[in-house]
Amino acid sequence: MIAYKFLAGGRTGPFTGYVWPERQWVDAPSSREGAGVHACRIADLPFWIDHELWQIELAGPVVERETQVEARRGRLAGRVGSWDARALAEFAVHGALRARDLAVLALGDAGIRSDALARAVTLQETRVVLESLPALSGVPAEMAAYAREACTRALDGAAASATHMAAVAAVALLGPTGFAAERSIQSRWIAERCGL
Amino acid sequence: MTRRVPEELTCAEMVRLVTDFLEDALSLEDRTHFEQHLVFCKGCAAYVRQMRKTIEASSALKGEGLSAEAQAELLRLFKGTCK
Numbered sequence A: 001m002i003a004y005k006f007l008a009g010g011r012t013g014p015f016t017g018y019v020w021p022e023r024q025w026v027d028a029p030s031s032r033e034g035a036g037v038h039a040c041r042i043a044d045l046p047f048w049i050d051h052e053l054w055q056i057e058l059a060g061p062v063v064e065r066e067t068q069v070e071a072r073r074g075r076l077a078g079r080v081g082s083w084d085a086r087a088l089a090e091f092a093v094h095g096a097l098r099a100r101d102l103a104v105l106a107l108g109d110a111g112i113r114s115d116a117l118a119r120a121v122t123l124q125e126t127r128v129v130l131e132s133l134p135a136l137s138g139v140p141a142e143m144a145a146y147a148r149e150a151c152t153r154a155l156d157g158a159a160a161s162a163t164h165m166a167a168v169a170a171v172a173l174l175g176p177t178g179f180a181a182e183r184s185i186q187s188r189w190i191a192e193r194c195g196l
Numbered sequence B: 001m002t003r004r005v006p007e008e009l010t011c012a013e014m015v016r017l018v019t020d021f022l023e024d025a026l027s028l029e030d031r032t033h034f035e036q037h038l039v040f041c042k043g044c045a046a047y048v049r050q051m052r053k054t055i056e057a058s059s060a061l062k063g064e065g066l067s068a069e070a071q072a073e074l075l076r077l078f079k080g081t082c083k
Helices: A042-048 A085-109 A115-119 A123-131 A138-155 A159-174 A177-194 B011-022 B028-040 B042-059 B068-081
Strands: A002-007 A025-027 A037-039 A052-064 A069-079
Touching: A002 A037, A002 A042, A002 A069, A037 A052, A042 A177, A042 B028, A085 A115, A085 A123, A085 A138, A085 A159, A085 A177, A115 A123, A123 A138, A138 A159, A159 A177, A159 B028, B011 B028, B011 B042, B028 B042
Parallel strands: none
Antiparallel strands: A002 A052, A025 A069, A037 A069, A052 A069
C-alpha cells in the first residue's frame, strides 16, 4: 500500500524522535497494536500536519483506523517536494480564511451585514475587520472569535492550529458533522496543492 | 468556551495524561487523541518537550549527592502537594 507520512524536519518522527532512513525498510519495534508504522491516507493528512511530507510504502498487514493506517513495515519512498514552507503557510491562510467564511455565514444567518469581512483579502485585513465588528453574542460572537483566533495563528505560521480552528468553527456552525466536513475540505486542498 | 469536538482532549486533560503518554501506557485511542492534540497545540507540544527534558535531566541525578536534610525537606514538600 502507498500512503503518506508527515515528519518533522530531517525526516524525524514528531512523537518518537526516530529519524527515518530514506528508501530503507523499517520494521515496527513490536507487533503490539499501536506500535506499528503509522501513515496517512489522503483524508487523514489534515490531522497530522508537519514540515515534511513523504510518500511511504507499507507492507505486512495494514490496519485502517479513523485517522491513520498502521502497518508492520514501512519505507520512505520519496519526499513530496511540493509540500514545503510556502505550502505550509498557504495551508494556514486557507484555514484562517475558511474560518472567516464560516463567520460570514453565521453573521448572515443572524441578519448582520458583513460585506467588508467577506471581501477581506489578507489575514491582517480580515483580523482588523473582525476586531471592528459591533458587539456580538451567541453563535455569531463565537464564530467571529474562532475566525480571529485562526487569523492570529495563521499569521504566527501555525498551520495545524489555524486549520484545526476552522474545523472547530465548522462544528459550532454546522453541528457535529462539521468537523469531518471541514477536514475533508482541507485534505482536498492538500491533495490539489501537492498534486497527490 | 465549551468543548466543541467531544472526542478531543482539552489542554487540562493533556496535562493529566502526560505521564501515561511518556510511559507508553495510554490506550491506542487516547494516544491517538493525545498526539493529534500535540499537532495543533503549540503549548502542549512545548509542555511535553519540557517533561521529556526534565525526565532526561533528573535521571542523571544520583541520590547519594543529596543531604539527609534536603531529602527530608523534599519529601515534606512532596507530601504537601499530594494532600
